[in-house]
Amino acid sequence: MTQRSLAVVACAAVVAVLNTVDVARQARLGVADAETWVAGAAVYLALGVAVVIGRWPERRRTALLMLAWLLAGVVADAGLDWPDSRPAVTVWLLAAALQPSLYAHMVLSYPTGRVRDRSERGFLVVAYSVTLLWQLAPALFADFHCPGCSPHVPSLLFVGQVNLTVLGKVFSGLIIGLGLAFLVLVARRLRGSSPAARRTLLPLVLAAAFACAEFIVLRAASLSDWSQAFGVLNWIDLANLLVVPSAVLAGLMTIRRHRGPLGDLVIELRAARPDQIEPALARAVGDPSLELALWLPEEQRFVDCDGAPATVERDAPGRAVTLVGSEDEPVAAIVHDAGLVEQRALLEAAGSAASLAFQNARLQATLRAQLADLRASRARIVAAGDAERKRVERDLHDGAQQRLLAAGLALQLLAADRGNGELLAEAQAELQSALRELRELARGIHPAILTDGGLPAAVRSLVDRAPVPVTVDVPDGRYPEPVESAAYFVVSEALANVAKHAHARSAAVSVMRDNGRLVVQVRDDGRGGADDQSGTGLRGLSDRVGALNGDLTVSSAPGAGTTVRAEIPCGS
């Protein structure tokens, strides 16, 4: 047992002794009634709960606040046992003043024992000051006067009769205001919490809302001199004494209950795919916003389950990070709702349960990341190749062709001057065939019509050159450049094969869009028997289509013609 949990036990012992003394004294004086016995028992119960939760480090502050609240209650009760003692009455007044503020403090800081923001802190400062200062004044200076409840007792530093009736009403109003503010803060806490944190909070918050409502009614009753309500309200107050420890215990139970799904988690993870780990964990700890990041030791970075880079922000508002594995060499990081910090033990247990699955997922994530890199680099290579083809085509037209044309023009000037017809005509014919070859070369490298007119025009232009009749079904529409290029070269290569190998009488080209994919199909009625693994043409196509994450299939049973089919993702 640590020193701190000893402190909890010691405090509890002090309160227990005071409580016992108080009850015994009332019994001896013969003023003990049902209320006395029930309240005394309730205090023991609450002390038990405080000691139990005080053993849990994250709950120790809550336990101490609970003890402080009980102490104030017991002291207030005990103070009334000596109604003729000035110090006793003064202590009673102060304890009674502190009790509601301590209660509010305990609820607002539940379950960590720490308030979380400035409005909550501000509220507590105001609440403590108002209650304390207000009671301090009559305790020190005024003549305490409570008709019908106790004999007349002079205050500690009696200076004269002060009429507190009006001030008392103002005070009651202030207290009601504070009570309402407390309700607002509690509602805000509840709304801003994750479902998991809410489960822990709910019992105590409900109890507190109830107690606060009762507190407000009590003050309102004293404002309106509705004194017959006091008897009932005292019992309600007493009920609260029983409700608080039960609520704290209930909150604890929800956490304990959530340890149950851990067993399920272990079983679930045994057969889980990497993308199922995150939802399984989220279910197990009850935080749907939970995110999982896997650590790649070789690359010293986090990735998500798909292998995409992930950032793990330790200081994001409302979020917290639990590392699985060691701090230096984590296996994974669980990013979750900050409210789950209190359930760190649960998270850590869930994390280690999932550890093997993490390792597995990490391997897969690495693989996927590498695959994605590979695919991206393949696409880059194809794109670079296409850009280069385009450049060469343009250079041929803008450079070599223009010069040849200019030379042709010059030859004609020469012909007009010299009249050496035959030789010049020969040179001119040579030039013409050079130009024709250049043109076909440029077209083969990259067809300008694909850029200018898109896939339909470019496919028609291929069909115009096909040796067999080809029916065409290509709807109008433009696609991303790499997609158009790949589709064009599929048709081009397939029609070239029809010409060379197929012995076909006709062919058909169709292009259609299906579910985000461009489906390009070239079918002939030739002898079939083509093999997509033989010949660099089809292999190259397969690579080109694959680089865009598409598929190329060739079906070519002997005697049944050949069908080349490419499916290329083309965005929306």
Added chain:
Amino acid sequence: MRILIADDSALIRDGLAHVLPGHGFEVAGSVADLPALLAAVPATEPDVALIDIRMPPTFTDEGITGARTIRSRFPSVGVIVLSQHVDADYALTLLKDDPIRTGYLLKDRITDIRTLASAIDRVALGETVVDPELVNLLLGRPATRSRLDELTAREREIIALLAEGLTDRGIGERLWLTPKTVETHVRHILSKLGLAADSLHNRRVLAVLAYLREAGARPAQR
């Protein structure tokens, strides 16, 4: 006859400016891009504009855009697009709205000035000119050939010239036939192919081109 030259290559502009005057043409001006071309037409009042298909700013098919704009804004000006592409799509895009006074020629033709000169003359007269190489491409396909089986050898010669945009008289001169004979042949050809006889030769050119293009994509009925 006044010629306006539009080509982004200074070599070609200068070459043409040297060669054309020797064949009875006057160079009215030369420009290097599309906006300059459109500005130069009203300023220089040419009879025919010779336009490179690929020019700044985008180096794609400005020539065709420019030619069609000129035809719609200045109907008396003829246009010839000089192209490096043997692609029917470009030619059909150029001709589809208004085939009058319009030509699609391969750029190679500027090294054969007589062919170029005759194309300019024909465009200036209001005819449509289509490069023979493009016509040959469309006619040369086996499917087209088999669909033209019904035609006589002479008729097949004539349909090529029809597609190139020649008038009955032009065909007669080329083949040493009387216009009357040509007219009879043309009537036969059009009825065999199921095409309507159109008195306007420019539209006839488009119809024949479209037919030839289509023919290659349909399997022969046997």
